[in-house]
Amino acid sequence: MAQKNILQFIILGLINDHPQTGYELTKSFDNDIGEFWSAKHSQIYPQLKTLEEKQYLTHTMEVSGEKLERKRYSITPAGQHLLTAWIAEPTINQTNGKDEFVLKLYFIHDQTDPRLTTMLEEQLQYHTEKLTHLKNQLSKKFPDGGDPANFGHYLILSHAVSRETEYYDWLNDALKQI
Amino acid sequence: MAQKNILQFIILGLINDHPQTGYELTKSFDNDIGEFWSAKHSQIYPQLKTLEEKQYLTHTMEVSGEKLERKRYSITPAGQHLLTAWIAEPTINQTNGKDEFVLKLYFIHDQTDPRLTTMLEEQLQYHTEKLTHLKNQLSKKFPDGGDPANFGHYLILSHAVSRETEYYDWLNDALKQI
DNA sequence: CAAAAACATGTAATTAATTACATGTTCATA
DNA sequence: TATGAACATGTAATTAATTACATGTTTTTG
Structure with missing residues (x-):
């Protein structure tokens, strides 16, 4: 598909609720919202990187156990602005159901x-x-x-x-x- | 998406009903089956070419009016075999619903x-x-x-x-x- | 008869998304 | 304490699909 990169907004929305790691986001797609949107971790991690480069996200490092590191992403004011703009704009995109x-x-x-x-x-x-x-x-x-x-x-x-x-x-x- | 090329089977199915041109197939996607699968002409024409190369389709030239040429595709026995095999095989489906x-x-x-x-x-x-x-x-x-x-x-x-x-x-x- | 809409067929560039590759840690349990 | 499941993070290769490019004909209608 060549869509409008809706994934970025969904990631922003999820992180806006509370700071999350890539792994946790992946789980959200599997569980809560999987019925209406799906994404693999191989799509999520690069998108997180891009969103941070564009200053819509920041991250802090966390360590769990001895050495397992993970990045916990938070939304920036610019990110929140982008998110609310997406929600506010009329949804014309009827994404195609394929069965x-x-x-x-x-x-x-x-x-x-x-x-x-x-x-x-x-x-x-x-x-x-x-x-x-x-x-x-x-x-x-x-x-x-x-x-x-x-x-x-x-x-x-x-x-x-x-x-x-x-x-x-x-x-x-x-x-x-x- | 990186799926299993379902489009090819749908094209075979449509042509199996009656020989069709690329344009007519495009219209079928817009009208009859658009609720459950969609495809643009830019995806259909190359797929027709591939299916013919693989001997699942053949075509005859038609002329409408003075000089407007078009290819009318028919399914081959090999194509019909592929089609029935697809229909027969269990549909292990993750309804790719995105909304x-x-x-x-x-x-x-x-x-x-x-x-x-x-x-x-x-x-x-x-x-x-x-x-x-x-x-x-x-x-x-x-x-x-x-x-x-x-x-x-x-x-x-x-x-x-x-x-x-x-x-x-x-x-x-x-x-x-x- | 001119203009617009519909017919008609292709390719190129780009983006989205999946599968596969690659690596390592932590936790539960047998 | 080994073993496997779950945790955890990335990249590479490939495929699917859209948008844009490109060109020309036929039919309808004002």
């Missing part, structure tokens, strides 16, 4: 195609597990519903759950129709 | 943040239009519900509609909560 399975389905024209059941059931299993996991996360992180101090996080987790519910329902519906 | 707006939301912690309403309403307007458009498409292409001869197409359009409905409902829900 390999759905494309495969598109090429199966006949409702009685013997491959359909297997394919749908395979996906159903995957999405059932995913839905369970997301529901667990939601009730674990927000047992009392929307937390007013973490509203954004609550909203996107809710979205993840209902999106996954839609996928699950759609697969079941499709199976009923064959 | 810039949702990420912006994540960074808004306070439920009373003055930016929330504007942001959500802006998205609501966009997704309302998109939902209307998709519903129109569905009732236009499949006025009598699931067509047994175009089942895959029906399924993915249904999915697009319910997915968009979920987004719409979620945004409305969020607005009610603030």
Whole structure:
């Protein structure tokens, strides 16, 4: 992809919440926000370097144990300015959802195609597990519903759950129709 | 992205339905399958070339009007074999969902943040239009519900509609909560 | 009939993102 | 105390995808 380097803003946003290391940021992408954006450490470390060169971040060295060093990054006022500007600007970029399975389905024209059941059931299993996991996360992180101090996080987790519910329902519906 | 070249299979699938030109393929990505995969012509033409070199496609020249030439690609038996193999193999999927707006939301912690309403309403307007458009498409292409001869197409359009409905409902829900 | 929109096909430059390479430390546990 | 999992940080090579460059034809419409 040749996008607008959205990753930099997400990193700034995460660090704005509290100073973090590259490793911790990587974990955030795996856990909290992975449903809506992903990035590997090989993309994160160079981006941290670039953001610091541009003075949007600074870092302090930490030592854990005897000699294991790590950099904990903090956001600068310039970084905060960039972050709020990104949030404020209208989001026109409809990032393209890509779903390999759905494309495969598109090429199966006949409702009685013997491959359909297997394919749908395979996906159903995957999405059932995913839905369970997301529901667990939601009730674990927000047992009392929307937390007013973490509203954004609550909203996107809710979205993840209902999106996954839609996928699950759609697969079941499709199976009923064959 | 460094994926597994899924584009080649999609092109093979589209051409398998009927011989097509690069231009027509580009339109397919814009219209029918754009909700679940997208590709620009600058990606499609080189891929057609590669697929023909590998003997998965052949082409015949066509002339429209006086001198405007175009290549109409057909799938070869080898191409069909590759296509069916792709469809048959289990889809081990990490839905590469990236949504810039949702990420912006994540960074808004306070439920009373003055930016929330504007942001959500802006998205609501966009997704309302998109939902209307998709519903129109569905009732236009499949006025009598699931067509047994175009089942895959029906399924993915249904999915697009319910997915968009979920987004719409979620945004409305969020607005009610603030 | 002129202009604009749509048709039509390619390549080049650049950016984004993944996989693989490379190295070493700390912690839990068997 | 060895062994493996998790911690931790980077770079290199490669692939995917977008934007921009480049050119020309046909059809529609005012």
